[in-house]
Amino acid sequence: MAQDPRQQAFLALQAISRGGFADDVLAKTLQQDLSEPDKRLATELVYGSVRRQRTLDALITQLGKKQSDRQPPNLRLILHLGLYQLRYLTHVPPSAAVNTSVELAKSNGFAGLAGVVNGILRQYIRLLASDSLQLPSDPIQRLAVLYSYPDWIVEVWQAQFGLENTEKLCDWMNQSPRIDLRVNPLRASIEQVEAAMQESGVLVERSAVLPQALRLVNHAGAIRNLPGFEEGWWMVQDWSAQLVSHCVNPQPGETVIDACAAPGGKSTHLAELMGDSGVVYAYDKTPSRLKKVQQNCDRLGLHSIQVEAADSRALTHTNQADRVLVDAPCSGLGTLHRHADARWRQTPTTVQDLATLQAELLNQAATWVKPHGVLVYATCTLHPAENENQIQHFLTTHPDWKLQPIIDFPASRFVSSAGWIKVLPYQHSMDGFFMAQLSR
Incomplete structure (x- = not known):
């Protein structure tokens, strides 16, 4: 079964369960000798099983009863694959989902438990017509189990958007990403x-x-x-990410700094908007990631971008830039559909750590801006600690700065009543993003 897409998906899920990043693991999986349809199936099975693992675990606990506590972790991964196909893939016949999962168990050292796999999956099929998933009565936990998220993410969204819109957001973030x-x-x-x-x-x-x-x-x-x-x-480049550079609105001949540039999507867009005239300083502290920036510059034929490895928190460009972009490292809660395992990797603690880093970057970048210049802060998250709270704290501690109205098209189409931009995926069919334009 070495080149079977389900076997490859099972091996990938094992690697992810050991700590591998889903994107990296899948990239290696797709290097196997698989047909294009099999690559698509393996991709769907890996990303889908990781994304939906809380829902799948709830089903296994419900259907397996006493057996669920004694299941080896790798057997549970096989059950994830089988249940994912039964619950979410309409083009896979139920018999195929069951039979291939039983074969996975037999081929990977669980021949004695193949009957358990068969029994749980067939029990799910019998209960499918009545939507067999039992949900908690608590509204936060109900959404978290139904759509497969940690409780804390649902709580953060519910506090901002209300329960109905949070459900729309949870559903949207489970869809396959568009290109x-x-x-x-x-x-x-x-x-x-x-x-x-x-x-x-x-x-x-x-x-x-x-x-x-x-x-x-x-x-x-x-x-x-x-x-x-x-x-x-x-x-x-996602449409929301394209909106960021329009928010910066660079002009030909200007000096622009991208403080967190890798992999270069926004740096190259800034250079394009400037007609490749002027200079865009593209900084990132990870040299390996900057290789991608340079590759994109070369392929796009852009010459105004200067790529340099540096920690922007320690850079001195006092009053030298017309415009500065801080596209800050963030929790990525606006792009969870693109990174299947991100919802399980982030925690309230990592968010607070990121908020500290974001504040340091914003404070230093503010020193680079010329008088009457523009500073744009952007994230691809939907967490107030990294967005609204960050801007409000900056303005409180920098009384000579103000939130600048965004009046230039097309960014002006997305401005909220508060003066910043918050792109909501279920409204705009774009990644979740936050942007604020500041000036002094």
């Missing part, structure tokens, strides 16, 4: 990219607001095989 492109206007027009995609059989749709944005509708396969990749016509 968005940002067209490089220095190399191609959006019409040119659309035509090339259509000719190759790839359907795309435009953003109603963002001028360089396309969304892939029916793509399957390697991104680098799409027309225009090698020519630098476009790069992959």
